[in-house]
Structure formats: C-alpha cells, structure tokens
Amino acid sequence: MRYFLEIAYDGTRFHGWQTQPNALSVQEVLEDCLSKVLRQPISTTGSGRTDTGVHASQQFAHFDVAQELNPEHMVYRFNRLLPDDIVAKNLYLVTDEAHARFDAFERTYHYHITLAKNPFTRYYATYLPRSVDVEQMNEAATVLLRYEDFTTFSKVKGDTKHYRCNIYEAVWRQQGDELVFTIRANRFLRGMVRLVVGTLLDVGRGKLTVTDFERIVAGQDRSKASGAAPSEGLYLAKVTYPEHIFKTSPKTNPL
Amino acid sequence: MRYFLEIAYDGTRFHGWQTQPNALSVQEVLEDCLSKVLRQPISTTGSGRTDTGVHASQQFAHFDVAQELNPEHMVYRFNRLLPDDIVAKNLYLVTDEAHARFDAFERTYHYHITLAKNPFTRYYATYLPRSVDVEQMNEAATVLLRYEDFTTFSKVKGDTKHYRCNIYEAVWRQQGDELVFTIRANRFLRGMVRLVVGTLLDVGRGKLTVTDFERIVAGQDRSKASGAAPSEGLYLAKVTYPEHIFKTSPKTNPL
Structure with missing residues (x-):
C-alpha cells in the first residue's frame, strides 16, 4: 500500500x-x-x-x-x-x-518579513530594519510571470536538466508590520525563492530598478542575482496533486 | 529625568x-x-x-x-x-x-493554548492533545470575578502583605485551534495566572465541576489548586498607568 x-x-x-x-x-x-x-x-x-x-x-x-x-x-x-x-x-x-x-504539479512558497523587531517571530520571519517600496517590488515580481528560464536564480548546476519554471503567481502583500511574498509555480530550482526574494528586496531598497530586475532575469547569469534572503523567513506552504491519485474519499483529500 | x-x-x-x-x-x-x-x-x-x-x-x-x-x-x-x-x-x-x-493600576495576562500540535508555536502556546469544555471553563472563570482573596492561587508566602486582587475580566476565547484566556486585574500574586489556568483546565477536562472550582477558590487553601499550567503559554500582555504621569503628548502615550 x-x-x-x-x-x-x-x-x-x-x-x-x-x-x-x-x-x-x-x-x-x-x-x-x-x-x-x-x-x-x-x-x-x-x-x-x-x-x-x-x-x-x-x-x-x-x-x-x-x-x-x-x-x-x-x-x-x-x-x-x-x-x-x-x-x-x-x-x-x-x-x-x-x-x-x-x-506534484504546483508548489507554493511564502516568504515572511517583519518590518518591526518582534521577539516572537525571530525564527519565523526575517526582520528588515528599513522600510522597502512594496509597490516597486510588486511591479518587479510581475516580470517573473513573463519569463520561463530562471538560470539567474538557480543556486547550483548539474542536478537539473533545465532551468524552466512556469510561475503562476508572484506577489507581495503587506498587513501592518508583516510583509508576505507568495510565489506559486509548477517547479522551483535549488535556492530559487531566496535568490528571487533577495533580488526583489534590492528593488524595494532602491538599489535596483524594475528595468534592472528584468535585465537580470533575462540575462540568465547567476552572478547578477542579489544575495539570497535568509532561510528563517521561507516556508514551503502548499503542494498540489491531481485528485485521481487519492484513493480515500474526496472529503478527506488535501485538495 | x-x-x-x-x-x-x-x-x-x-x-x-x-x-x-x-x-x-x-x-x-x-x-x-x-x-x-x-x-x-x-x-x-x-x-x-x-x-x-x-x-x-x-x-x-x-x-x-x-x-x-x-x-x-x-x-x-x-x-x-x-x-x-x-x-x-x-x-x-x-x-x-x-x-x-x-x-500600574491594571495588568492583563494572556494564556495561549493550541488544540492542534503546531511546530511553529511550541515556545509560544501550550499544546493540549485532548479537547476541553470551554463553556464550563468560562462558567468557572466568572467565579473569579466574585471573589477578592486568592490565597488559593498564590505560589509563595511571605513576599506579599495580603492576597486580595480585584479581577475585572476572566474569559476564554476560542478561534479555530487556538484558545486564549484573558485575565485582567489590579494586581496578581506570584504564579497566580498559571495556577488559575491549571485549575480551570481541570474543569475543562471534567475533573472538577464549576461548584468544585468555587469551593477551591473560597477555601483559600493552596494545596487544593491544580498544578500550574506550563510557562510557555503565558504572556504579560498589557500594563495600564494613569495618564497624568506621562509628560509627553497624549498621542505618543501608551494609553
């Protein structure tokens, strides 16, 4: 079984x-x-x-x-x-x-950022002491939906045959001091979400423009991505499977 | 200054x-x-x-x-x-x-309980593997509002002159798998909230009736209280001061 x-x-x-x-x-x-x-x-x-x-x-x-x-x-x-x-x-x-x-045909990751130092989320969200331009970060994030090759955001070579991912959603949502990035795709490359987040944060800090970001994505050059965002903010949040693989009743399925 | x-x-x-x-x-x-x-x-x-x-x-x-x-x-x-x-x-x-x-004329404590094992709240909420009767716990909690002497729920003797507290609020609220107890009073005795919570949980588990609980409170006998609830669920949540002690503008005051 x-x-x-x-x-x-x-x-x-x-x-x-x-x-x-x-x-x-x-x-x-x-x-x-x-x-x-x-x-x-x-x-x-x-x-x-x-x-x-x-x-x-x-x-x-x-x-x-x-x-x-x-x-x-x-x-x-x-x-x-x-x-x-x-x-x-x-x-x-x-x-x-x-x-x-x-x-698994779809995976969703969340990246949690706190804009206020919080003693209770230090292992569960990344603290940013300075505010970032969320609107610019969201504009840059939409660029991801228009590309298929993410060599730029792949940490290692050799363990994948290709660098193509279909990204369905990439959006930042702010609620008070909490900022959450949701990214949903058919597949992800090693270290990809943290490199995407690190580079988007540089857009939010004004170090990169949205045009710079698009050039970096299009360039397929790993050395042009920003540093990876820290691990404590990252969550694998959802994995989606076709219904037909489950033998138990639909009511108890995770879909 | x-x-x-x-x-x-x-x-x-x-x-x-x-x-x-x-x-x-x-x-x-x-x-x-x-x-x-x-x-x-x-x-x-x-x-x-x-x-x-x-x-x-x-x-x-x-x-x-x-x-x-x-x-x-x-x-x-x-x-x-x-x-x-x-x-x-x-x-x-x-x-x-x-x-x-x-x-400080008023203090509020919160006690957080999770009814589902949760890897992210293990330091921030107490996990109860079995469900409890929240309605009975709330009925017992209202008993606290009718008493003034809380010798029953005082951990140590000697460092306080009296055991009188005015409790203004004592209520359990459930939201999904999260159960939060709010208790607000002019003062608290050492270890009091955790002893109150431990004893109320015994009401929720059916080990004590509301009548038993009232008898325990009225009895002023520390040995009759249940064991203290674990520390990880307890938060000092609010301390209230009179406005006149603050010299800065009311807008920036914590009131």
Missing part, C-alpha cells in the same frame, strides 16, 4: 529535508519515527527538498507499507513519537504509482 | 524578569544594554516580575538618567544592542515620581 503523509515542520534546527551524512534532516527523523511505529523499515520520498533552516507549513512524503493503516490513529501515534518541531497532519491512501515528487 | 521604557520579550531562555545570581534575567540584559548606550550605570524597576519562561508582549520599566533623551533615536539604539528576544518598543518621559510598579 502506498500512503501520502502530510506534515509541517519548523526547519530551524534541521539541515533541510533530505537525509545526508553527519547532519540532522527532517527526512531522517521522520523515517525513524515511521519505522518504529510501523515496525518495519520505512523510506520516504518528499515532494521536494527544503534547504537548511527552511520551514514547511505543508509538505508531503510518500511511503510504502505492507498493511492497511487507520489514518487517524496513525497520525496520533506518529505525533506522539515525533519531536515538537515536526507534526504529522494527515495520512492519505493513494494509488500504487502515486509519487510525492513527480505528481 | 525619569523614563518609562516599553518592551516585549520572548521569555524562553530567561529565568524571569528579575535579576538574580547565577541565572540570566531580562532585567540584567536590559540594564547592561541601557548602561552601555547611555554611558552610565542604569538600574530599572519593572511593572512586576514575570517567572521563568513567561513572555511579555507589553512590559514597562522605569529608569533615571541625567540627560534628556530623544525617544525614537534611543529605541533604535537599544534595539541594535539588545538580543533578538528582547525588543524596545517605546520610550516615554514621565514625572519624577512616576513608578513602573506602584502606578
């Missing part, structure tokens, strides 16, 4: 999603927990990697298990064993070929 | 507000910062103590300084030196006799 597990995590103390030697990852802690509760070695495949320190308010991973599971009971048992910073939210029975990474 | 400094802090890593030997307090870190920025030894008097791990979304402390200060500039400089978990919010010039503790 194949299952999709929906989780959320505070990325602060993890070296990202993916298991790696000599560093604690979300995937490793999760697989330890699932293997203990299910009394068999469980390996998971995530919808995608999140980098060191990056959070997820919604992430999915699939795994295979011999027996049928009671979702509600299992979520309860996973949460009892998981540490406080990883939460199991739901468990869905899916078709045998469903794949958490390849079937 | 006497000033009131308005601050907020994440209490997680502090042994409470008050300076003490061999343990890090908010007051100690704050006084270090003020003394450095103002280049003179500064000692502060807080509106009241908060216990180990308790947060403050609004706290006030007064201090005396030789010269007149530019509030906006000073707040900026304090924040540059203060750690991420203490924030200076405002600075107010007050009358020479104004006293952060004795002039």
Whole structure:
C-alpha cells in the first residue's frame, strides 16, 4: 500500500529535508519515527527538498507499507513519537504509482518579513530594519510571470536538466508590520525563492530598478542575482496533486 | 529625568524578569544594554516580575538618567544592542515620581493554548492533545470575578502583605485551534495566572465541576489548586498607568 503523509515542520534546527551524512534532516527523523511505529523499515520520498533552516507549513512524503493503516490513529501515534518541531497532519491512501515528487504539479512558497523587531517571530520571519517600496517590488515580481528560464536564480548546476519554471503567481502583500511574498509555480530550482526574494528586496531598497530586475532575469547569469534572503523567513506552504491519485474519499483529500 | 521604557520579550531562555545570581534575567540584559548606550550605570524597576519562561508582549520599566533623551533615536539604539528576544518598543518621559510598579493600576495576562500540535508555536502556546469544555471553563472563570482573596492561587508566602486582587475580566476565547484566556486585574500574586489556568483546565477536562472550582477558590487553601499550567503559554500582555504621569503628548502615550 502506498500512503501520502502530510506534515509541517519548523526547519530551524534541521539541515533541510533530505537525509545526508553527519547532519540532522527532517527526512531522517521522520523515517525513524515511521519505522518504529510501523515496525518495519520505512523510506520516504518528499515532494521536494527544503534547504537548511527552511520551514514547511505543508509538505508531503510518500511511503510504502505492507498493511492497511487507520489514518487517524496513525497520525496520533506518529505525533506522539515525533519531536515538537515536526507534526504529522494527515495520512492519505493513494494509488500504487502515486509519487510525492513527480505528481506534484504546483508548489507554493511564502516568504515572511517583519518590518518591526518582534521577539516572537525571530525564527519565523526575517526582520528588515528599513522600510522597502512594496509597490516597486510588486511591479518587479510581475516580470517573473513573463519569463520561463530562471538560470539567474538557480543556486547550483548539474542536478537539473533545465532551468524552466512556469510561475503562476508572484506577489507581495503587506498587513501592518508583516510583509508576505507568495510565489506559486509548477517547479522551483535549488535556492530559487531566496535568490528571487533577495533580488526583489534590492528593488524595494532602491538599489535596483524594475528595468534592472528584468535585465537580470533575462540575462540568465547567476552572478547578477542579489544575495539570497535568509532561510528563517521561507516556508514551503502548499503542494498540489491531481485528485485521481487519492484513493480515500474526496472529503478527506488535501485538495 | 525619569523614563518609562516599553518592551516585549520572548521569555524562553530567561529565568524571569528579575535579576538574580547565577541565572540570566531580562532585567540584567536590559540594564547592561541601557548602561552601555547611555554611558552610565542604569538600574530599572519593572511593572512586576514575570517567572521563568513567561513572555511579555507589553512590559514597562522605569529608569533615571541625567540627560534628556530623544525617544525614537534611543529605541533604535537599544534595539541594535539588545538580543533578538528582547525588543524596545517605546520610550516615554514621565514625572519624577512616576513608578513602573506602584502606578500600574491594571495588568492583563494572556494564556495561549493550541488544540492542534503546531511546530511553529511550541515556545509560544501550550499544546493540549485532548479537547476541553470551554463553556464550563468560562462558567468557572466568572467565579473569579466574585471573589477578592486568592490565597488559593498564590505560589509563595511571605513576599506579599495580603492576597486580595480585584479581577475585572476572566474569559476564554476560542478561534479555530487556538484558545486564549484573558485575565485582567489590579494586581496578581506570584504564579497566580498559571495556577488559575491549571485549575480551570481541570474543569475543562471534567475533573472538577464549576461548584468544585468555587469551593477551591473560597477555601483559600493552596494545596487544593491544580498544578500550574506550563510557562510557555503565558504572556504579560498589557500594563495600564494613569495618564497624568506621562509628560509627553497624549498621542505618543501608551494609553
């Protein structure tokens, strides 16, 4: 049987999603927990990697298990064993070929900024001591919707065949002292959102014009992007799958 | 010149507000910062103590300084030196006799509970794995408004002359998975809010009836209160002063 597990995590103390030697990852802690509760070695495949320190308010991973599971009971048992910073939210029975990474056709990231120093959000939002021009940042963000190649905002080469992404939404919304960037696309490149945010913030600070920003995107030259925005503000917020992969009733599906 | 400094802090890593030997307090870190920025030894008097791990979304402390200060500039400089978990919010010039503790005529505390395991609020709200009867908890909370002696909910003896408090408001409000208790009074006894919350939660769990709760309050016997609720959910949220102690314009006053 194949299952999709929906989780959320505070990325602060993890070296990202993916298991790696000599560093604690979300995937490793999760697989330890699932293997203990299910009394068999469980390996998971995530919808995608999140980098060191990056959070997820919604992430999915699939795994295979011999027996049928009671979702509600299992979520309860996973949460009892998981540490406080990883939460199991739901468990869905899916078709045998469903794949958490390849079937995800849309991902949404949020980037949280606080414009007032706030003792309660220091791990959950990036503090900007100076105000930025949100209107200019939004004008620059719309440029992203007109391009397909994002080589400019790709951190590493070699692990992807191409740099094309379809960006459906890229917008900054301000509410009081809180500024949130939402970016939605079919796929993202490594480090892409933090490089996009870092470069848009330079537009907001007046260091770059919207025209500069467009030239940087069009140039496909990584060295022209600004520095990456810090990880604590970034959240994987939503991963979307086609309905037909879920075997459970539509009411309990995450769509 | 006497000033009131308005601050907020994440209490997680502090042994409470008050300076003490061999343990890090908010007051100690704050006084270090003020003394450095103002280049003179500064000692502060807080509106009241908060216990180990308790947060403050609004706290006030007064201090005396030789010269007149530019509030906006000073707040900026304090924040540059203060750690991420203490924030200076405002600075107010007050009358020479104004006293952060004795002039405060009303304090409000909030207690935050989350009914769903949440990786992002583990230091900021107490997680209750089972639901509670909020209606019963609110009925019991109104009992508090009819009593004046709260010996039952006082953690220590000896440091107060009497156990009388006038409680003006005591109410639970639920919004989705978040449950917030607001309690407002002229004064609070040591550990009082956490003992009140712990005992009200036992009403919510059905371990105590509203009648039991009233008997416990009336009994003035500390051993009858339930265990204290954990510190991470508790916030000093508001401290109220009479308008006449502020020398700056009413517009900039915290009232």
